Amino acid sequence: MPAATTVEPIVKTLELNVSAERAFHHFTENIQLWWPKTTHSLAQEDAETVKFETRTGGRVYEIEKSGKEREWGRVLVCDAPNRLVFSWVLEAPDKATEVEVAFRDAGKERSTLTLIHRGWDTRPDGAEWRNNYDQGWEGVLENYSSSLA
Numbered sequence: 283m284p285a286a287t288t289v290e291p292i293v294k295t296l297e298l299n300v301s302a303e304r305a306f307h308h309f310t311e312n313i314q315l316w317w318p319k320t321t322h323s324l325a326q327e328d329a330e331t332v333k334f335e336t337r338t339g340g341r342v343y344e345i346e347k348s349g350k351e352r353e354w355g356r357v358l359v360c361d362a363p364n365r366l367v368f369s370w371v372l373e374a375p376d377k378a379t380e381v382e383v384a385f386r387d388a389g390k391e392r393s394t395l396t397l398i399h400r401g402w403d404t405r406p407d408g409a410e411w412r413n414n415y416d417q418g419w420e421g422v423l424e425n426y427s428s429s430l431a
C-alpha cells in the first residue's frame with residue numbers, strides 16, 4: 283500500500299493598520315468590495331456580488347447578475363472578531379477544504395490576520411490545487427489589505 287502523501291496547508295499572514303475588530307468586519311461584511319469576482323468566482327464576469335453570513339452555519343456565496351446564488355462554503359466557527367473557520371466547497375462538497383482566518387490585536391489600531399487553508403490531503407488533486415490557491419490567496423489578500431486603507 284502506498285504511503286499517504288501529506289500536503290501542507292497554505293499559511294498567509296498580514297500585518298494590518300486597523301484593529302482586529304475592524305479587520306474582521308471588513309473581511310466578512312465588505313467582502314464584495316475586495317474579492318476579485320471576475321477572476322476568483324464561479325461565474326467570473328457574470329458574478330454580481332459576494333456575501334458572507336457571519337454566523338455558525340452561515341453561507342459564503344456569490345450571486346450572479348441573473349440572481350442565481352452559488353455556494354462557496356459554510357461557516358463552521360464564527361468567533362467574532364477573533365476567528366472564522368469555513369468550508370471551501372465551490373459547489374463541490376466532495377472536494378471540500380477548510381479555511382481558518384484569525385484576527386489578533388497588535389495594539390495601537392494594529393492587528394494581524396493569519397489565514398490557514400487546509401484539507402488538501404482529502405483531494406486526489408490536492409497538491410496541484412494547493413499550489414494554485416497558494417498563488418491565488420496572495421492576490422486576494424493583497425486586495426483585502428489595500429481596500430482597508
